[in-house]
Amino acid sequence: MSIDFYDSKGRPYAYTDDGETIYTFGGVPIAFIDGDSIYSFSGTHVAFFENGQIWDHRGGVVLFTDQASGGPMKPLKALKPLKGLKSLKPLKGLKALKPLKPLKSLP
Template sequence: MKTIFYNSEGIPYAYTEDTINIYTFEGTPVAYIDIDDIYAFSGAHLGFFEDGYFWDHNGDVLLFTDTTRFGCGPLKPKKSLKPVRALKTRKPLKGTKESKPLKPLKSRHWSMYSPEDLLKIYV
């Protein structure tokens, strides 16, 4: 099942087709999901995936999906149309995982980071 990740403006940013590997619509692999943790392929712990939201280390929402649970997180914006997906590039090898931090309390705020800030620096 394909899951699309939207940013705080409702613009589709990334997707997963296998519920594990996350790609941008340009075809770049940017992260992967391990149970409820999100890691960069370098092994850096980026955040948590719960209730259909990508939560950052501050407990704020970076991205949301269509499966978000009502009552969690900030108000979602109207979603934009999905762009055409480019061909996927090869996934990098997974690095050694960092120790994950304690989960923060969840907020109803959008993250101060943009997806580009958090995800693309680890590609």
């Protein structure tokens, strides 16, 4: 199941092919999905993944997918670049405690 992530201007930013590891379109592994959370490979909790959107700790949408629902209005999406060769994934660090979800904000 491939999922593409777009930034607030609709530019393709990253993707996941396995629903777990998030790669840049250049093939660099940048984070992983664990349930409704996004973690860096060092184990730091960096965001929440909910309704097809990645929300930061302040309640703002950082990235969105084609399946995103709710939240702020989505911009027109740009064409996706070709996916580069994937780099090796780093080892996962111990996961930090997940913070409480913030109130969602609109721009």
